[in-house]
Amino acid sequence: xxxxxxxxxxxxxxxxxxxxxxxxxxxxxxxxxxxxxxxxxxxxxxxxxxxxxxxxxxxxxxxxxxxxxxxxxxxxxxxxxxxxxxxxxxxxxxxxxxxxxxxxxxxxxxxxxxxxxxxxxxxxxxxxxxxxxxxxxxxxxxxxxxxxxxxxxxxxxxxxxxxxxxxxxxxxxxxxxxxxxxxxxxxxxxxxxxxxxxxxxxxxxxxxxxxxxxxxxxxxxxxxxxxxxxxxxxxxxxxxxxxxxxxxxxxxxxxxxxxxxxxxxxxxxxxxxxxxxxxxxxxxxxxxxxxxxxxxxxxxxxxxxxxxxxxxxxxxxxxxxxxxxxxxxxxxxxxxxxxxxxxxxxxxxxxxxxxxxxxxxxxxxxxxxxxxxxxxxxxxxxxxxxxxxxxxxxxxxxxxxxxxxxxxxxxxxxxxxxxxxxxxxxxxx
Numbered sequence: 001x002x003x004x005x006x007x008x009x010x011x012x013x014x015x016x017x018x019x020x021x022x023x024x025x026x027x028x029x030x031x032x033x034x035x036x037x038x039x040x041x042x043x044x045x046x047x048x049x050x051x052x053x054x055x056x057x058x059x060x061x062x063x064x065x066x067x068x069x070x071x072x073x074x075x076x077x078x079x080x081x082x083x084x085x086x087x088x089x090x091x092x093x094x095x096x097x098x099x100x101x102x103x104x105x106x107x108x109x110x111x112x113x114x115x116x117x118x119x120x121x122x123x124x125x126x127x128x129x130x131x132x133x134x135x136x137x138x139x140x141x142x143x144x145x146x147x148x149x150x151x152x153x154x155x156x157x158x159x160x161x162x163x164x165x166x167x168x169x170x171x172x173x174x175x176x177x178x179x180x181x182x183x184x185x186x187x188x189x190x191x192x193x194x195x196x197x198x199x200x201x202x203x204x205x206x207x208x209x210x211x212x213x214x215x216x217x218x219x220x221x222x223x224x225x226x227x228x229x230x231x232x233x234x235x236x237x238x239x240x241x242x243x244x245x246x247x248x249x250x251x252x253x254x255x256x257x258x259x260x261x262x263x264x265x266x267x268x269x270x271x272x273x274x275x276x277x278x279x280x281x282x283x284x285x286x287x288x289x290x291x292x293x294x295x296x297x298x299x300x301x302x303x304x305x306x307x308x309x310x311x312x313x314x315x316x317x318x319x320x321x322x323x324x325x326x327x328x329x330x331x332x333x334x335x336x337x338x339x340x341x342x343x344x345x346x347x348x349x350x351x352x353x354x355x356x357x358x359x360x361x362x363x364x365x366x367x368x369x370x371x372x373x374x375x376x377x378x379x380x381x382x383x384x385x386x387x388x389x390x391x392x393x394x395x396x397x398x399x400x401x402x403x404x405x406x407x408x409x410x411x412x413x414x415x416x417x418x419x420x421x422x423x424x425x426x427x428x429x
Contacts, residue, residue, distance in 0.1 A: 024039065024040060024411065024412075025069055025070050025411050025412075026038075026068070026069040026409040026410055026411045026416075027069065027070055027131060027179070028068055028128075028129040028176070028179055029127040029129075029178075029226050029407065030066075030226075030228075030275070030327065030367055030369065030407060031369075031410075032229075033228065033230065033231070034178065034226065034229060034277070035277065035329075035330070036277075036327065036367060036369040037329070037331060038370070038371030038372070038411075039371065040410065040411075040412070040413060042372060043371050043372040043374060043410065043413060043415065043428075044414075044426050044428020044429075045374060045386050045395050045396050046396040046428055046429045047400075047426050047427075047428050047429060048398060048399060048400075049400055052398075052426060052428045052429045053424055053425070053426060054095075054425040054426065054427040055095030056422055056424045056425070057090055057097065057422065058421065059076065059078050059088065059418075059420075059421050059423055060078055060080050060086065060088075060421075061079050061080035061081065061084075061124070061421070062078065062124075062420040062421055063077055063079055063122060063124030063406075063420070064120070064121060064122075064124070064125045064405040064420075065078070065124050065125060065128060065406060065418070066127040066407045066409055066418060067127075067128075067409050067416045067418055068128045068129055068130040068135070069092065069130075069411040069416060070130050070131060070132055070149075071092075071132060072091065072092055073089050073092055073149065074089070074090040074091075074092050074416065074423065075088070075089050075090075075128050075130045075135045075137075075149075076088050076089075076090070076128065076423060077126075077127070077137050078124050079107075079122050079123050079124040082105075083105045083106055083123075084102050084104075084105050085103055085104045085105055085123060085124060085141070085143065086100050086102055086124075087100070087101050087103055087128065087135055087145075088101075090423065095425060101147060101154075103139075103145045103154065103157070104139065104141065104143045104145070106123060106139070106141035106143070107122070107141070108121075108122060108123050108140045108171075108172030109141075109166065109172060109173075110170065110172030111168075112170035112172075117171040120405055121172065121174060121405075122140070122172075123139045123140035123141050124139060125140060125172075125174040125224075126138045126139060126140065126174060126175060127176045127406075129178075129184070130149065131179075133150075134146055134148060134149055134155065134201070134202075135147040136177065136179065136201065138175075138176065138177050138186060140172050140173040140174055141161070141173075142160040142161030142167065142173070143157065143158075143159060143160075144157065144177075144186065144199070145157040145158075155202075155204075156204035158204055164193050164195065164197070164209075165192060165193035166192060167188070167192065168191040168192030169189075169190040169191065169222045169224075170219050170222055171222075171224070173188070173224075174224040174273075175189070175223065175225060177226075178229060178238070179201060180229050180236070180238070181251075182200060182201050182202070183198045183199065183200070183201065183207060183252075184198070184199045184200075184201045185198050185199075185238060185251065187212070187223070187227055187240055188212075189212060189222065189225075189240075189272075190223075191221045193213075194211070194212045194213045194214070195210060195211055195212050195213075196209070196210050196212055196238070196249060196254065197209040197210075198251070208253060210249065210254045212240070212242075212247075213243075214244065214245050214261075215244070215261075216243040216244040216245075216264065217244070217264060217268070218268040218269075219268060219269050219271045220244045220264050220265070220270040221243050221244075222242070222243075222271040222272075223241065223242020223243060223272045223273070224271065224325075225240075225241045225242050225274060225275050225276070226275045226327075227240050227275070228275050228276050228277060230248075230283075232278075232280065232303060233280075233304075235250075235257070235304075236250070236251055236252075237250075237257060237278070238251040239275075239278060239283065240276070241263075241274070241276040241285050242272045243272075244261060244262070244270075245263060246259075246263065246276050246283065246285035247260065248283075258305055258307055258308070258309050259309065260283075260285070260299070260301050260308070260309040260310045260314070261308075261310045262311075262314075263285055263287045263299065265287050265288065265289075265295040266295060267290065267293070270287065270290070270295070271290075272285075272287065272288055273288055274286035274288075274325060274327040274328065274367070275327045275367070277327065277328055277329065277330050279303070279333075280304075281302070281304075281349070282300050282301070282303055282315065282349055283300070283302075284298060284299070284300055284330065285301070286298050286323055286327070286328060286337075287299070287322075288324050288325075289323065289324040289339065289340065290324060291324070291340065292340045292341040294319075296319070296322045296323070296324060297317055298317070298319075298323075298328065298335070298352075299314060299316075300314070300315040300318075300335075300349070300352060301314060301315060302314075302315055315351075318347055318352045320345070321341075321343035322337060323337050323338060323339055323364075324339070324340045325340065325365040326339075326340070326364050326365060326366060326368060327367035327407075328368060329367075329368040329370055329375065330349060331370050332389070333348070333350065334346050334348060334355065334389065335347045335348075335349050336368055336375055336389065337368070338360060338364045338368065338377055339364070340363055340364055340365065341363065341364075342361060342362055342363065342364060343357065343358075343359060344357065344358045344359075344377060344387065344392070345358075346392060355392075356391070356392035358387070360379070361383055361385070361397075362379030362380060362381050362383055363379055363380045363381075364379050364380070366379075366380075366405060366407045366408070367407040369407065369409075369410060371410055373389065374386050374387070374388070374389070375387045375389050376408055376415070378404055378407075378417065380403055380405060381403070381404070382401055382402050382417075382419065383398070384398045384399075384400075384417070385397050385398075386398070400417065400419070400424060401419075402421065402422055403419055403420045404417065404418070404420075405420075406418040406419070413427070414426060415428075
């Protein structure tokens with residue numbers, strides 16, 4: 001490498017440091033990049049409704065969105081019974097509500113049977129994103145809005161259904177955007193319009209948009225997944241999974257870097273919910289396992305390649321007790337996952353061989369998060385089981401009341417858990 005190239009690489013790395021360190025404030029779904037990993041120490045292991053709760057706050061309405069944590073604030077979204085859509089901000093130290101802003105109204109366009117989704121999912125399923133100056137919120141109606149974090153005033157808003165076409169997705173739009181640098185990425189993967197679009201975070205103006213209409217069967221064309229950012233050396237990848245494919249884009253231009261197919265399952269109800277995850281060697285894509293029916297699987301693809309990786313980049317496949325909604329976790333060359341019906345598994349990331357397996361209690365939709373030698377498994381009934389990643393031994397089982405589909409957030413030694421109607425700040429015993 002020439003001296004000038006080395007200097008350029010160092011400059012690129014230095015420019016990224018502020019964004020990477022922001023992961024410790026957990027400003028969006030599964031942290032700044034979507035890895036789900038906290039580098040903090042002394043994270044809580046044990047708590048209950050009576051002990052270890054720093055504070056809790058009631059939330060109006062009901063939603064599944066995860067909290068966005070910044071230096072002094074927690075931002076959350078919800079939908080009330082009158083179909084109003086809200087952004088609510090709390091003081092992160094005290095839990096005092098700072099403001100609530102009605103940003104719009106509406107409900108999901110979801111042609112699928114209501115009994116299969118209405119009890120667990122609505123227009124406020126996507127998670128908000130925040131920094132010290134702004135809050136960005138996306139809703140399943142197509143509303144994308146940016147608020148001033150200090151005043152609560154709306155800076156800009158867009159109607160993506162009006163701009164790009166109506167959603168045709170069985171259970172309604174549920175994908176969370178991803179913020180990276182000055183760009184806000186939104187994915188729409190449906191039987192109708194399918195695309196990835198990047199907006200300028202300050203103005204809401206479109207920077208680039210690429211079509212992502214790929215071959216898929218029936219509900220396989222649908223996805224509810226969130227994009228992930230992975231820094232692969234000097235190359236940054238925007239990873240997108242859905243419509244029976246996983247692929248990577250250059251986040252600055254929208255140019256496709258690689259693509260891999262073969263994520264279909266033998267069911268008309270196949271779809272992708274879990275986000276892709278990656279490390280320097282491997283990209284993991286999860287095919288849905290509806291109802292734990294044994295149809296889903298995980299595929300591992302070799303990282304750092306270009307072109308079509310469907311066959312040439314495939315490293316291994318694992319198809320026993322894989323997740324449906326819960327996004328897996330990569331930690332220290334191992335992959336952790338939990339099936340909807342509660343089978344937790346750890347596999348060797350190099351070859352997909354299982355290292356340990358454990359039966360958990362309850363049902364699991366929340367994505368996995370980890371830090372400080374702990375992996376957190378949160379079930380829908382509020383039981384959070386803390387597992388040692390190396391051995392699979394249970395460190396603690398912690399129960400809170402409520403219904404939990406939201407993914408935990410971690411910041412400054414506190415774990416934030418959101419039920420349908422309450423936000424908890426957990427410091428631990």
